[in-house]
Amino acid sequence: MAFRTLEEATSISAGVFNPFIHKLELATYDRVKIVVMTVTVFPFRLLLLMIFLTTAWFLAVFGVYGMSSEEINKKPMSGWRKSCKKICFSWMT
Numbered sequence: 006m007a008f009r010t011l012e013e014a015t016s017i018s019a020g021v022f023n024p025f026i027h028k029l030e031l032a033t034y035d036r037v038k039i040v041v042m043t044v045t046v047f048p049f050r051l052l053l054l055m056i057f058l059t060t061a062w063f064l065a066v067f068g069v070y071g072m073s074s075e076e077i078n079k080k081p082m083s084g085w086r087k088s089c090k091k092i093c094f095s096w097m098t
Contacts, residue, residue, distance in 0.1 A: 064093065 031039070068086055069077055082090055 064089075 068082075068089055081087075
């Protein structure tokens with residue numbers, strides 16, 4: 006059985022169901038809702054992402070402040086750096 010188009014090959018009438026192709030039919034209301042939420046929510050999410058990444062960068066710089074690259078790679082963290090590491094790990098879990 007030879008198919009001429011992709012639609013013929015993936016249609017249910019061909020007897021084969023393809024789970025990777027889905028035709029999504031949205032109503033006008035749904036399309037408007039998607040556009041409005043994209044315009045309003047995306048900047049807020051982007052702002053939160055920037056805040057979290059900046060905070061993570063600041064904590065990483067603060068954690069290794071005053072250490073040379075040799076000390077960072079050779080020695081395990083000790084003192085206040087170790088306690089800060091434990092606090093950060095407890096927040097993540």
